[in-house]
Amino acid sequence: MKGKHHVIIETNRLKYEFDIKRNITVIQGDSATGKTTLVDLLEEYSSKGKNRGIIVESDVNCEVFSGQEDRWEYTLDGIKDSIVIIDEDYHFVFTKEFAEYLQGSSNYYVIITRKPLKNLPYSVNEIYGIRTSGKYHFPEQVYHEFYPLYDQDTYSTLDSKVMFLIEDKEAGYQFFCDVAGKDACISAEGNAKIYQNMISLSAENSLLVIADGAAFGAYINNIVKYRELKKHIALYFPESFEWMILKSNVLDDHEINEILKHPENYIDSSEYISWERFFTSLLIDKTQNDKIKGYSKTKLTEFYTSGKNASAILNVMPEYIRRLIDK
Amino acid sequence: MLTIIFGDSDNIEYGPSWFKYNYDPLWLKDPFVQEMILGVDKSRYIDGLVIDSPVLGPIPPERLSGGLKTLIMIYEKPELTFDATSCGENCAGYLLEIGKQKDVRVNLNYLMTFEKYSPFEVFIENEKRIISDPEDYLITAMKYI
Numbered sequence: 001m002k003g004k005h006h007v008i009i010e011t012n013r014l015k016y017e018f019d020i021k022r023n024i025t026v027i028q029g030d031s032a033t034g035k036t037t038l039v040d041l042l043e044e045y046s047s048k049g050k051n052r053g054i055i056v057e058s059d060v061n062c063e064v065f066s067g068q069e070d071r072w073e074y075t076l077d078g079i080k081d082s083i084v085i086i087d088e089d090y091h092f093v094f095t096k097e098f099a100e101y102l103q104g105s106s107n108y109y110v111i112i113t114r115k116p117l118k119n120l121p122y123s124v125n126e127i128y129g130i131r132t133s134g135k136y137h138f139p140e141q142v143y144h145e146f147y148p149l150y151d152q153d154t155y156s157t158l159d160s161k162v163m164f165l166i167e168d169k170e171a172g173y174q175f176f177c178d179v180a181g182k183d184a185c186i187s188a189e190g191n192a193k194i195y196q197n198m199i200s201l202s203a204e205n206s207l208l209v210i211a212d213g214a215a216f217g218a219y220i221n222n223i224v225k226y227r228e229l230k231k232h233i234a235l236y237f238p239e240s241f242e243w244m245i246l247k248s249n250v251l252d253d254h255e256i257n258e259i260l261k262h263p264e265n266y267i268d269s270s271e272y273i274s275w276e277r278f279f280t281s282l283l284i285d286k287t288q289n290d291k292i293k294g295y296s297k298t299k300l301t302e303f304y305t306s307g308k309n310a311s312a313i314l315n316v317m318p319e320y321i322r323r324l325i326d327k
Numbered sequence: 328m329l330t331i332i333f334g335d336s337d338n339i340e341y342g343p344s345w346f347k348y349n350y351d352p353l354w355l356k357d358p359f360v361q362e363m364i365l366g367v368d369k370s371r372y373i374d375g376l377v378i379d380s381p382v383l384g385p386i387p388p389e390r391l392s393g394g395l396k397t398l399i400m401i402y403e404k405p406e407l408t409f410d411a412t413s414c415g416e417n418c419a420g421y422l423l424e425i426g427k428q429k430d431v432r433v434n435l436n437y438l439m440t441f442e443k444y445s446p447f448e449v450f451i452e453n454e455k456r457i458i459s460d461p462e463d464y465l466i467t468a469m470k471y472i
Contacts, residue, residue, distance in 0.1 A: 031368075114437040115412050115437050138382070222469050230462075
């Protein structure tokens with residue numbers, strides 16, 4: 001499935017309104033915000049029929065997973081091109097088998113859980129809480145909306161020496177080593193070691209953590225909580241390093257600019273498990289026949305690391321992050 | 328004291344289901360349970376099996392939030408270990424309070440923080456030690472979550 005889908009679930013007393021635009025969306029946040037009620041309403045509507053005083057508006061089918069835990073694959077096989085909500089008491093969502101299943105699925109999944117889904121590459125931008133607006137005057141209707149839980153643009157004052165902790169050791173790491181200096185860059189060599197590196201490096205330095213936001217959802221809560229305690233840590237989570245290159249316009253390609261306005265309209269969930277993979281594929285496709293611009297994740301060419309192109313890529317970052325690199 | 332075991336563990340109970348099928352109406356008469364109903368769900372216990380929710384109106388106990396149901400189970404059945412992952416951050420203060428009243432053991436699979444309730448003390452079963460420092464707690468939890 002592609003595209004952004006606007007969903008309204010409504011009764012006389014309750015209204016939920018939200019957009020879903022990627023294959024994996026995670027709902028978490030405080031207790032008593034209305035997660036269970038959302039599931040109950042949609043389950044009643046989708047499993048027992050439409051004449052029950054619940055209005056659901058969406059351009060695609062929306063339903064709640066209500067199958068047996070040990071037969072989840074069989075149940076999901078029967079659902080196509082739909083938004084599927086999975087409540088917190090199902091454990092199969094944490095398995096490698098579910099992660100593999102998602103790679104070819106035409107559905108978008110909305111998963112209610114506070115436990116990190118470490119096998120799934122979900123975006124830091126698609127983790128939502130639910131909030132209500134207005135004052136409660138029962139039986140007047142209460143409006144519920146999703147809001148992003150992780151605001152990346154929180155400014156951090158980093159005044160001592162800044163170290164750069166990069167999630168991987170590929171092209172992005174090479175780029176930041178080139179522009180900020182090799183001595184200032186450390187690779188975490190994967191998500192699993194990022195906490196350990198963050199804790200040890202932040203003991204003596206100001207720290208900027210850079211990771212691919214499109215697939216970093218499972219790790220964001222711990223990092224944000226640690227940052228709340230250690231104020232000298234800044235975070236930057238672009239979709240991916242490849243997205244930064246595409247966004248910088250160094251390839252001067254009209255089609256890329258059009259895609260980046262609404263990537264959800266081009267990224268098919270059954271083809272790409274995360275937007276990160278789509279952006280990598282797009283960048284490789286667009287440069288594969290060019291000896292100078294040809295992009296490889298493992299070895300970055302000089303085209304991207306020098307002069308005005310490097311500056312253009314850096315300019316994709318918010319100004320306060322750029323200033324840290326200038327330091 | 329509140330004992331926490333981080334990460335996957337055996338024999339962990341799911342609070343919302345336990346509550347739904349096993350709650351005792353007398354539990355609702357307990358002033359501390361009523362305080363948790365007000366604090367977490369912003370709802371007031373009326374009488375019998377009636378709770379007044381600002382969003383849903385008069386509701387039975389089955390319609391309380393999953394986090395609150397789990398808190399009540401932890402409080403009422405301290406001999407069992409419940410998965411406190413069902414409890415949001417707004418339950419953290421009550422978890423500590425329950426731990427002051429009784430010895431309870433909970434499982435946690437996300438980084439719930441207690442810093443704003445400092446000073447606090449929790450026993451981390453994975454490391455077999457008491458932690459009271461917020462940074463020590465965070466660093467320890469991140470090893471397992």
